[in-house]
Amino acid sequence: MQRNTRVLGMAALAVLGLALASFAGRASAGENPAAPQITIDNFSFTPTTLTVAAGTQVTWVNHDDIPHTVVSEDKTTFKSRALDTDEKFSFTFSKPGTYTYFCSIHPKMTAKVIVH
């Protein structure tokens, strides 16, 4: 009985969490409710693969206490300045393709954006 209550409680929290997340997403994205965000935590990009439609603006935010950059593999398509803690960088992907990118300070950090 006690266990069931706890499960229900967690489910309720999860629903609340989802509601809050979607609210937060809408609130921060301004005019574009679908603007996807990639986070940097513990020297990793999350998600490691993001799929979006052409014309979508993608925003990266660095949650680490060490600066990171967001640079396309060819180093020319897009290139952020050094993002300090909680700083953001955005890029609008206009053409379809697979865009591999990395942090030029910590090149072991790689991820990709697939644009349809």
Next chain:
Amino acid sequence: MAPNDEILYDHHHDGIDRRGFLRCMAWAGTGALCVLNGGVLTSYALGRSGDKDKEVKIPKGELAFVQISDSHMGFNKPANPDVVATFQAAIDKINALPIAPEFILHTGDVSHLAKPAEFDNVEQILKSARTSEVFYVPGEHDFVGDEGQQFRERFGKGAQGAGWYSFDKKGVHFVGLVNVANLKAGGLGSLGSEQLEWLEKDVKHLKSSTPLVVFAHIPLWTVYPEWGWGTDDSAQALAYLKRFGSVTVLNGHIHQTMQKVEGNVTFHTACSTAFPQPKPGAAPSPGPMKVPAEQLRTLLGVTDVHYKQGEHALAITDSSLA
């Protein structure tokens, strides 16, 4: 010292009759002095202040220099909101050494974000160091934004390519390498073919008995590739140094001391003066290690190197800022 702190190493080859015996201390907080003498390398515990009995007296008439690293000027997060103070403490430590170092080597990440004010600050504080010269190689943080243009203008006068150079002091040949330029997605540190060609030519004319000191930011041996702690093409560089009887490689980047001997090459990494980083794989990421304020300075430090002419003697001393 517990027996399992010792690494035994023994070989004969190349006609120089070189035998190595490396003993490395559990380091944190106390510092270790490594003395290489006639091919035998031994480390001793350095007592905390006042514990003179355990300290090794260093003979006079040699070349003495100090390595500092990873000052990350501009960093202001836990566990060190004041990297100016700890950098100044490192300089004070150097100024308190019994022998003034001939020069200081800074093995990179001078700045945190390659901002002019950060470089200014380091230069300003280094003016109070009791030494005549400072040599720099860049870290990846010094190349943020402009691929090192500003760094080279300040610290790389007369250097080649991305900022590499060499010089001679009292019979020792010093080589400063750059392994933070043109880093590729998914890769480690990189020297690049142009620099490797230069290195081959630079050491070609030297006698095999010339002691070499090679310094660069990212380790030139593979410490932990998962965290990018290594250099993709360092094996090629080391191949050019193979014939030399005494090679010392000094690096930074990993914010902790580590030492390894391979053939005639002694690899050593120095502490940061700004913040410690975790042991390889001991945390989810190599981000700054958050330690209690009273513990911070035991995990930061400077490295003191002595070379005794004609005796193939090189002593490496790490001491914490505590």
